Amino acid sequence: MSDIKTNLAKIQATLPAHVQLIAVSKTHPIELLQEAYAAGARHFGENKVQELGEKQPLMPTDAVWHFIGHLQTNKVKYIAPYIGLVHSVDSIKLCQELNKEAKKHSRTINFLLQFHVAQEETKFGLSLDEAFEILDSPLFSQLENIRPVGVMGMASFTDDMTQVRREFRQLKQLFDELKQRYFSQNDWFKELSMGMSHDYQIAIEEGSTMVRVGSSIFGNRYYQ
Numbered sequence: 417m418s419d420i421k422t423n424l425a426k427i428q429a430t431l432p433a434h435v436q437l438i439a440v441s442k443t444h445p446i447e448l449l450q451e452a453y454a455a456g457a458r459h460f461g462e463n464k465v466q467e468l469g470e471k472q473p474l475m476p477t478d479a480v481w482h483f484i485g486h487l488q489t490n491k492v493k494y495i496a497p498y499i500g501l502v503h504s505v506d507s508i509k510l511c512q513e514l515n516k517e518a519k520k521h522s523r524t525i526n527f528l529l530q531f532h533v534a535q536e537e538t539k540f541g542l543s544l545d546e547a548f549e550i551l552d553s554p555l556f557s558q559l560e561n562i563r564p565v566g567v568m569g570m571a572s573f574t575d576d577m578t579q580v581r582r583e584f585r586q587l588k589q590l591f592d593e594l595k596q597r598y599f600s601q602n603d604w605f606k607e608l609s610m611g612m613s614h615d616y617q618i619a620i621e622e623g624s625t626m627v628r629v630g631s632s633i634f635g636n637r638y639y640q
């Protein structure tokens with residue numbers, strides 16, 4: 417068995433049935449994605465529009481693409497025809513653009529609201545008040561070609577797993593709050609995207625439904 421196949425099988429074996437594994441393939445060559453696909457992976461995560469645009473046509477059409485990086489509004493049009501889920505929505509402007517491009521392709525784009533729970537200043541994401549602002553705005557209610565299906569976040573990059581757990585718990589509370597306030601009647605608002613290679617097990621214990629795992633599947637990333 418190849419490493420990727422072995423890694424996938426090991427990780428998959430630890431996931432409860434309700435948790436979706438997303439193979440984060442950013443920076444890795446298409447051959448490795450194909451290897452993962454052959455081993456059963458169907459959900460792939462990328463964080464650059466251009467890189468995703470190069471890989472998507474080379475993969476089977478039943479691959480589901482997750483956009484997990486910061487998304488600029490002027491690049492939405494490139495991924496709108498096929499993107500399965502945008503994890504990283506943090507402005508009404510981006511919602512409007514996603515809606516506009518989804519409409520052009522007569523489809524609905526599912527997305528997650530990205531929250532900031534980590535201590536690092538640089539990470540993108542909303543506060544609860546900012547999320548309220550988006551969801552309460554009359555503009556938002558008119559966007560019929562996008563659908564919020566949950567929330568996403570990243571814990572701090574730290575070895576302090578107590579802190580990581582605290583941040584995941586906070587994310588789950590944000591999810592619950594939005595669910596109760598806006599989506600209690602909507603079955604589709606159910607996703608909590610949290611957990612990466614080094615912390616996905618904790619994330620699952622704290623309620624994650626989608627884990628975004630890169631290096632534990634594909635090995636280290638090499639940036640040029």
Ligand SMILES: *Cc1c(COP(=O)(O)O)cnc(C)c1O
Nearest residue numbers: 440463484612613628629630631
């Ligand atoms: C790169 C990345 C991951 C995967 O990280 P690993 O530590 O390699 O598992 C998950 N989520 C986001 C948002 C990322 O950018």
